[in-house]
Amino acid sequence: MPKITQGAFSFLPDLTDDQIAAQIQYALDQGWAVSLEFTDDPHPRNTYWDMWGTPMFDLRDAAGVMGELKACRTANPDSYIRLSAFDSTRGWETVRLAFMVHRPTQEAKFRLERTEGPGRVQHYSVVRA
Structure with missing residues (x-):
């Protein structure tokens, strides 16, 4: 069954905890x-x-994030579960890295349903299967 693909590394096999820790330490x-x-x-x-706790602005070691x-x-x-790394540098102030960690x-399944309306209008809705 296909997996949900979102964020960096989404088309790769799931990262191990050691690989996740390495990405956290990089961030x-x-x-x-x-x-x-x-x-x-x-x-x-x-x-x-839903956010787990608050952003970890003060951590500098991946072990703390891995504990959370x-x-x-x-x-x-x-x-x-998704991990996001936010860059607060002036001029960036955005998420620079986000990926699934659990x-x-x-896995959830979704399918696309298409319905046609008057004229050339087409409506698409995503339905959880």
Whole structure:
């Protein structure tokens, strides 16, 4: 079954915890703040994920973030968990890296439904299968 693809590394096999820690350390070395978010609705148009704690502005070691990730996985085993790294440098002030760090054992399925209206209007809606 295909997996939900969102963020960096989404078309690669899932990263191991060592690979996740290496990416976190890279982000921290750049001075980016790391945060964790989770949801049971990973649809790309769902921009409202629940935040796990607050952004980790003060951490400089990937081990601290990995501890929070472990706690988030334990509390939300059937959710998607995304890690985001925010660059607050003046002129950027944006998420520079985001990727999935946990998936539920049963992936969500979506399908596209197309309906035609009057004239040349076509309506698309995404339905959770």
